[in-house]
Amino acid sequence: MTGSMNKKPLLTIKNVTKKFGPIAAVDGIDLDIYENEFFALLGPSGCGKTTLLRMIAGFEFPTSGAILLSGQDIAPLPPEKRPLNLMFQSYALFPHMTVRQNLAYGLEMERLDGQEIRRRVDETLASTDLSELADRKPEQLSGGQKQRVALARALVKKPKLLLLDEPLGALDKKLRERMQLELKRLQHEAGITFVIVTHDQEEALVMADRMAILKSGRLLQVGSPEEIYEAPSDPFVANFIGVMNFVKGTMDSDGSFSAGDYTLRPGNPVKSGPALLAVRPEHVSIATDGQGLAGVISDIAYHGLDRVVHVRTAVSDAPVQVRVEADKGRGLDIGSSVHLTFNAEKCRAFDAAGSVTATEKEKI
Amino acid sequence: MSYNAARPNLLAAPAVLWLVAFMIVPCALILLFAFFERGVFGGIDYNFNFGNFARVADPLYAGIFLRSARIALTAAGLAILIAYPAAYAITRAPASRQPILLFFAVLPFWSNYLIRTYAWIVLLNREGLVNNLLQALGYHGEPLSMLYTEGAVITGLVYNYLPFVILAIYSTLSRLNPELIEASRDLGAGPVRTFLKVTLPLSLSGVAAGGVFVFILSIGNFVTPALLGGGRFQMVGNLVYDQFLSANDWPFGAALGMVLITLMIVLLMFQAHMTARASGETKGANADA
Structure with missing residues (x-):
């Protein structure tokens, strides 16, 4: 280096x-x-x-x-x-x-x-x-x-x-x-x-x-x-480099982030109030039952090595993208309800100021 | 046969007919006349020989050819020297102002050729504007005799054809990828060497087009030498004119004309060659831009 x-x-x-x-x-x-x-x-x-x-x-x-x-x-x-x-x-x-x-x-x-x-x-x-x-x-x-x-x-x-x-x-x-x-x-x-x-x-x-x-x-x-x-410094960078999912929620003073009834502790706590959580598709797990962020599969894209599952949730503007190995994603179908869990350590939180930038996501 | 296979040929038919009727046929007739003789009382004796071409080579007429060529060459050279900086300046102007600058460069074209040439008589005669101006500036000698000289003829030719040359050079300069100039600077060449090694070589096709244009129109011109050269001044154009309309020697006039046309065709082929070479080059330069 x-x-x-x-x-x-x-x-x-x-x-x-x-x-x-x-x-x-x-x-x-x-x-x-x-x-x-x-x-x-x-x-x-x-x-x-x-x-x-x-x-x-x-x-x-x-x-x-x-x-x-x-x-x-x-x-x-x-x-x-x-x-x-x-x-x-x-x-x-x-x-x-x-x-x-x-x-x-x-x-x-x-x-x-x-x-x-x-x-x-x-x-x-x-x-x-x-x-x-x-x-x-x-x-x-x-x-x-x-x-x-x-x-x-x-x-x-x-x-x-x-x-x-x-x-x-x-x-x-x-x-x-x-x-x-x-x-x-x-x-x-x-x-x-x-x-x-x-x-x-x-x-x-x-x-x-x-x-x-x-x-x-x-x-x-x-x-x-x-x-x-x-560790992107703001939502624009996060979104510009690679694929990034954004989830809207609130940051508590104790350093936990909650969106709907899903709560986790991101790697970087920010000041409490409305916040945005960014997570890469490879740091999201998907399951048909259990706990986590609830959503519905809207699309599945096959890429050869892996599948990218698009999950529509109540707390994100665009569907959350989840990367799963090609042979593990077989049981998933469009329209089925799933639960998502994030690798909390790899999540980045941004405070409310950043959320303005996130709406530019679609333009790029 | 598909519906559009024959159509392009049909569409070209009016133009082809026009060229055949008014270009090929008259040229062929002139070429034919050149091999006959003048009749005793005018008209044509149909007696095939090469005598007229031998006469063209006579020092008297060959001299007129050479003088015409020299005048045309000088006019072309001067026109290029004046037009190049002008065209260059126009391409360097902001893009929004270029059309208006070109408009001014071409403006003289919108008035009649004869009027523009007469204007020079007004300017150049012994009581003309130029002499008056000189006297106003304190010159008290004999008024200058500028009219009816070779210089006056060249001035008239350059003046009349300059807009063509500006346009021709402008069109190649404006198509030049500006990154080529920057690349030259980046590689260590200053502005002068960049001009000599990149800009100039890549605009030669425009220079050739403008130069050949002026040369061809000048060498065959008979109006300008007649008006600004006075009666005592003869170029090939005047000679051809005289053979047909005064001397009534059509066959000799035809031979002179044929030699002139051949010379022009050779030059036009040279210019077409330059343009073809340059278009290959600009294509290469811009393909990925």
Whole structure:
């Protein structure tokens, strides 16, 4: 893990705000990114993640705040003077140049001698499995190949920091899953810090060492995928990462939460009053009799490895999703009454302030 | 046979008929005339030979061809030099303001070609606006003779065809993916090198289209040299005009015309080639954008 709090950060974002007219696309963000880290900026579209990335690259300038790279303020530097590279969402390969010329472009700008350029281009072509495509033009490449060329063109510059804007967005699902692991391997081999922007939470969970969740220009939570999945800081984060069930109820002063006649003690007690309880589908058990939260099965979705049972209850807006192993869910039928019990330790409680955010659940 | 298999051909029929009747047939006739001789009292002697083409190569006429080509080339070059920065500036303007800027660039087109050319006579003659302005600014020498010079002809040609060139270059520049420019900067190229290595090469098809356009329309032009070049100034267009309407030597006029048309077709093919190459490139650049 990269719990490297004693290390010096490679990139420091200090209270950065970017306004377009009266609207703050990025609103007072503080963030440290460490060396050799695979960092993901995650959020729904319009959350400011791309604007933040473009400020780091030098294509937008912060309205206020500072961006430090290895302790040096890079705000006055134009993009071409920053020792970092950006991989564009559209890949932005130069259409009038071959793959080899695209890779060599960045090195020619450093005025390296021809032999050195050739050596480094060949080396990068080989490590990204592109040697055989070296003399093709971008128009002769598939989407996946273009993506690799765009990555190689940035890697060949050996930047301190590589920014990737939705790098896998244009690829189909199978290829995307393969490239997620491929990107991780390349990041590890090259020893370069990656900062990736994505709206795909699964992608962020698989690839990132640490991630930041953004919403409306603000930073909601920073942490490892596990921390964020297990202990989301608010209902929005809880809902954005993975599948989350929300149950409405009341928090008592003794730290117990009750919804209808079901009561339990969540891992994190909050102040007493109306509250929201969040629980993952894998932490809910279902039984046809006994105690627990009463409900009626509204849907059963078969996923191969498991079944997701949707249970309508009186205390949740959306049906509670329960994950059961495929062969254990056989006795359950749509319409039958069931009782749900939650793994109390894994439940997260949020106080009333959070419940406002939870209504946005449907929008995402 | 399915109902729509033959229909596209039928739909094209009016256009095809039009082209055959008013383009192919007249061109074929001109081509045919070029191989005959002028009759003693005008008209045509149907005596097949290559004499007219030999005459085109005569230094007197070849010289006029070369001068026309030089003037057309200068006009095309100047038009590109003026139009490129203008088109570039328009693409950099906010998207909401681009249509109005283009409208102003094209505005002169809405007035008559002859009027626009006469306007230059008003501007350039010895008592014209330009000379008056110079005197008002303190110039007391002999008024400048700007009218009826090669410079006046080139000025008129550039002025008349400039909007086409602005449009042609604008259309390629505005289709350029702006991320390509950013990618170049990101990879370490400053604004100047980015322009020379990315923007310019990728807008050459528009430059070629505009340039070929000006060249072709200029080399065959006879109105502008007649009005702004005065009587003593001859370009190929004037020569062809004279052969048909004054000298009554249709076969020689036809031969001159054929040489001119051949030259134009070669240039248009070159331009089509540039456009085809560029469209492949932009397709590649934008497929995943």
